[in-house]
Amino acid sequence: MKLKKTIREQYGLQVYDLFKAGRYEAFRTQNSVCCIVPVSSFEDEELYELYYMSQFLQEKGDPHVAAFLLTKDNGLYFEEKSVRYSICRSNLSQKRAASSPGRELARFHQKARAFPYSITKVNRIGQWKHLWEKRLDQLEGFWRGKVQAHPLDPFEKLFIESFPYYLGLAENAIQYLVDTELDDHPQPIDAATISHNRFSAGLWQGEHPMKMPTDWIFDHCSRDIAEHLRHEFHHRQAEMREEGFRFLEEYDRTTPLSSFSWRLLYSRLLFPLHYFECIEEYYLSNEAGKKEAETRLKKMLKDSNKYEEFLSAYSSMLSIRTRKINLPAISWL
Known part of the structure; x- marks a missing residue:
């Protein structure tokens, strides 16, 4: 399959089997799940802002945050049949303990409020x-x-x-x-904190719960x-x-x-x-x-x-x- 070959060439990752993880095609690496996410609707500057947000939250220790992977050339996406795709990787962690969505969202916002960089393209605060x-x-x-x-x-x-x-x-x-x-x-x-374009608790549920940066904005x-x-x-x-x-x-x-x-x-x-x-x-x-x-x-x-x-x-x-x-x-x- 050409997609697997492209991912190997662009990222140096071997893709054996593709499976569905929520809304996206995905594959496993040793300790993680990687989602193949269409990003043609995003400008480059938007993707870079989302990239820094995902790095920040993963460093803050949120086990379900998926962060953008960079290509071998330090790019944020690759093209296949005129469609842009990014790969977002989340660490394989045990299934989440039954947690209340209200508490989990509050904790997510709490961590994200400390995001230290200026955001312009995906900023909606006060707008x-x-x-x-x-x-x-x-x-x-x-x-x-x-x-x-x-x-x-x-x-x-x-x-x-x-x-x-x-x-x-x-x-x-x-x-x-x-x-x-x-x-x-x-x-x-x-x-302002990292928020979602349209949040519902279902975004964070499923067999491979992932918090996807392509769902986020700053608001x-x-x-x-x-x-x-x-x-x-x-x-x-x-x-x-x-x-x-x-x-x-x-x-x-x-x-x-x-x-x-x-x-x-x-x-x-x-x-x-x-x-x-x-x-x-x-x-x-x-x-x-x-x-x-x-x-x-x-x-x-x-x-x-x-x-x-x-x-x-x-x-x-x-x-x-x-x-x-x-x-x-x-x-x-």
């Missing part, structure tokens, strides 16, 4: 407002075009009808974020907590109330969050990222992907009242359980 407004403006412009076109496609009709509601939700989230930054003050816990810890809760709501709604709040408590017990963190987290949950991604994916997908996006959108719209209930429950849970954080109320929830 939510700008990024959300840009995304909202783009989708609103696209929506206006669709309204004028009077489409017959069922998905597009759903998009036209539902967008004003999600526009309102997004505007509320942006205002909530602005108020948080005006009214509250960041604490040491609010310093506020509340991003990961919010995206985990959002994922749980959409995929495990029945368990969400109990397990979601337990996750929050475990995190907060390990690394107590500031009121600024709690409010940032709430603003991110208010922002309907799940809706934006569903619409965007529909227009970027093939037929099978379009069908899947349509099914997701229908379920999302059906569950919109439940999502409001979840947002309301999060707010009241905080004031009851912490006795110290009073989130400003959202009047329509």
Whole structure:
């Protein structure tokens, strides 16, 4: 197989058998598992920042962090059939002891907050407002075009009808974020840390649990907590109330969050990222992907009242359980 030959030439590694490790093709070396990760969507500067992050966390002793391997020429990737690939290696360690995802995420963020280098390309700290407004403006412009076109496609009709509601939700989230930054003050816990583009506990599970640097960005810890809760709501709604709040408590017990963190987290949950991604994916997908996006959108719209209930429950849970954080109320929830 040409891929095995290329890896031998580029890295000096002998690949005997390929197997699936989570989302990636992988192979074993003497004491490690190596994943072959497509990286064509990353700029070189982004990969170098992620490389330094992975080196730092592996040196900090996190047994499940996969670090980039350099080629013989000190490159971060190789090319095969016009696709770029990196190899990320994680030490073979015993299966993790049953640990709570909230505690494990808090410890990960704690270690990563000490990352000493300047990050620019994968940095998102303090940029939510700008990024959300840009995304909202783009989708609103696209929506206006669709309204004028009077489409017959069922998905597009759903998009036209539902967008004003999600526009309102997004505007509320942006205002909530602005108020948080005006009214509250960041604490040491609010310093940037290594976070994930979209975190869910499933990223760290499986037969070969690995923390992959290609999942990372540099941001506020509340991003990961919010995206985990959002994922749980959409995929495990029945368990969400109990397990979601337990996750929050475990995190907060390990690394107590500031009121600024709690409010940032709430603003991110208010922002309907799940809706934006569903619409965007529909227009970027093939037929099978379009069908899947349509099914997701229908379920999302059906569950919109439940999502409001979840947002309301999060707010009241905080004031009851912490006795110290009073989130400003959202009047329509």
